[in-house]
Amino acid sequence: MKEQIFIGGAWPYANNSLHVGHLAALLPGDILARYYRQKGAEVMYVSGSDCHGTPITVRAKKLNISPEKIAEHYNQEFKNTFDALSFSYDLYTATMTPYHKAHVQEFVKQIDKNGYIYEKEEDEPYCEHCKTFLSDRELVGTCPVCGAETNGDQCDHCLTSLSANMVLNPRCKVCGQSATMHKNKHLYFALSRLSKQVQEFVDKNKDHWRQTAVNESTKYLKEGLRDRALTRQLNWGVEIPFPGFEDKRMYVWFEAVLGYFTAGEKVMEEKGEDFWKFITDKNTKCYYVHGKDNIVFHTIILPGLLEALNPQIQKPDYIISSEYVNLNNDKMSKSKGNLVTVKTLLANFDSESIRYYFMFNNPERRDTSFSIEDYVDIHNKHLVGGYGNFVNRNLSFLAKKFNGVLPAIDVSDEVRATVKNAYKTIGDLIEKGENRTAVEEMYSLIKYANKYYDESAPWTLYENDKPAFDKVTSNCLYLIANIANITAPLLPKTAAKVKEFLGITGEEKWDEIFYNPNKKLENITVLFNRVALKDVDLSLQAKDEFNC
The missing domain is CATH 1.10.730.10 (Isoleucyl-tRNA Synthetase; Domain 1)
Structure with a gap:
């Protein structure tokens, strides 16, 4: 019997060009796919562009264009870049496709049917000046854990996962005014009810993971799993398939991470084969390839979602999480102007040379410096x-x-x-x-x-x-x-x-x-x-x- 291999490459966010950190994190997925195909295995290797969420909507407002136009531009750029670098995806898609939207809506209906979604009214940051609720990326404030300035989704300093109403002293990013708290209705995913199953999953599989993935997952579990908001106050994203939530969209953490399965389903459907038979087969080995900042979404959140959707779905066996790539030993950032994009590399070097260097100098277990x-x-x-x-x-x-x-x-x-x-x-x-x-x-x-x-x-x-x-x-x-x-x-x-x-x-x-x-x-x-x-x-x- 042929080996069955599922490889999910992280979905880059369609708001800016790919940089060398993206490349270093994603390239191991293509090495795996090509190796296993050469070995004679049945391989499915999928990814796509993460097209929804607040950063794109914020940028679209600044440019006075639609979020869709930005997402389409970068999605095409990403496709061209991956093609130039010989990535061998079975499908590289996007979360804004009708296929993804329709199928992820079916997932949320099934999770709701299984009893893991509930409605909750809560206090949420509201900007009186802009007359709007503020989502996690639309505000800045103080991290309640380390005291650093942070967005409302995750602290880049201590990597603590946050929500908008956890941030201290919240301010609106658009106008800079302090936010006040108003009541708002949202749907929540009952992740806390799955703590035992997620803990057992981590304990069973952590020997296949890099140490940073083990450390981040253990830290997250020790803090205690919290229920996560499934909806957010946006008009760009996947619509909620329940009445009363027409003004809201699915959080990207939910719909993007399930994109691996909408993409896999699409591949198998076009072949006339059954994806769910493949992905629920205990012999299917699953790899997830991404950067350090996406670890808990793949080791905690994704297993919880799959347990809620269908416990028979094979969860991640191998977490191929990469550390960061620095430039001349200095952390790269757009604000510093030292961000080296993959387009820059392709303008200077052959794609084979690029592939070789970023695997030979891959940040597997510690940050590496690119010069x-x-x-x-x-x-x-x-x-x-x-x-x-x-x-x-x-x-x-x-x-x-x-x-x-x-x-x-x-x-x-x-x-x-x-x-x-x-x-x-x-x-x-x-x-x-x-x-x-x-x-x-x-x-x-x-x-x-x-x-x-x-x-x-x-x-x-x-x-x-x-x-x-x-x-x-x-x-x-x-x-x-x-x-x-x-x-x-x-x-x-x-x-x-x-x-x-x-x-x-x-x-x-x-x-x-x-x-x-x-x-x-x-x-x-x-x-x-x-x-x-x-x-x-x-x-x-x-x-x-x-x-x-």
């Missing part, structure tokens, strides 16, 4: 001087001295054992979400190949000892083929190029492959070009028509 100097050094050392050089000097020599004719396959047991061990080691690391170490192992195999070539010195053998030359060259061609195959989840375009050089066809597999000895080398080109630091321009970036 152009480090990027250029890694690119030139690992890809140009390591991988590219090994391939080029072998194939160019054969093209020049032997008219591109490849020797018969004659691979030594030692070389084959080294490669087979690499498949096992790297595969195990990828499955556990330890992608950074997996990439280090890939580079170790490249270094092994270069050392073998240098020590064997085939350029001294080709005239005086042709059998020995053929043996060494066969080993090197085998290494080239399998380095391409092993790094295919990380460098898919490069792998395809190398396999074409060597005449390798057939189904993908996570196992040793061999070059085609009947293939004559033709049109051999270098895999990677050297980058000069002076040619890098971080100011290169496509114009953002909504920049304000």
Whole structure:
């Protein structure tokens, strides 16, 4: 029976361009998807743009345009960016699609039917000047836990999850006036009633999670699970399917996190297959890939929602949560003007190089620092001087001295054992979400190949000892083929190029492959070009028509 793998990549918020922190957090999902497909598993890999909520509506008011126009712009930009970086989503969608809205409304009806939604009237911040209730992102105030200035949803300083009426000394973001408290009616999700089930889920699965995910989840549980508002006072978002709430919309924490399942349902529906059979199968392994600031939404909130919707739905097995990426050891922020977008990277570097660097320097367990100097050094050392050089000097020599004719396959047991061990080691690391170490192992195999070539010195053998030359060259061609195959989840375009050089066809597999000895080398080109630091321009970036 095929392995069944579900991979949910976090839904970036469609209010600004993707930056390098987004890329570092989301890229592990594509590595997982490509690896498991290569292994022969049945894979579903989904994501989309989070298009609703207050930040978009606030920005739309400033620009005097519709929230939909902003969301559509960034959703398309995100799609283009992910395509340019070779992300292999089965579906990249958006929360503003009619399909998502209709299906998430059915989810909320089912959760209500199961008894986990109730109505509550409460005090809510109200701006007398603007004549409107203030949602969490429409106010600022003081965090009741650490005392830092915060929005009403989550304190960026201590990461405590908040609600608008918890913030001390609330002020309206639009006019700056102090808010007063007025009564307002909302729907609530009874998360507190699921404390036991969520605690059991965390205890059962935390060994598969990174330590920060365990720490944040444990901290959240110790504080005690609180019921969460399901509705908010907005006119942009998913409509509430119950009478009396026509002036409100679903909170994005509810509808966006369930987007994994509306997207999965859409994929399976188009294939004529049953998504719910797939996602309730105990053999389905589930990965969720996101940044540090989204941990509790995937380890606490999502499991609670799934328990309320249908306890048979498979919950997250692996939480692939990344830390932050800093710029030159300084925290990136839009206000500081030091935010490096993915568009800037694509204007300067090849997409394969970008994928390699942000996995080799991935913030898996601690924050990492991005600098152009480090990027250029890694690119030139690992890809140009390591991988590219090994391939080029072998194939160019054969093209020049032997008219591109490849020797018969004659691979030594030692070389084959080294490669087979690499498949096992790297595969195990990828499955556990330890992608950074997996990439280090890939580079170790490249270094092994270069050392073998240098020590064997085939350029001294080709005239005086042709059998020995053929043996060494066969080993090197085998290494080239399998380095391409092993790094295919990380460098898919490069792998395809190398396999074409060597005449390798057939189904993908996570196992040793061999070059085609009947293939004559033709049109051999270098895999990677050297980058000069002076040619890098971080100011290169496509114009953002909504920049304000």
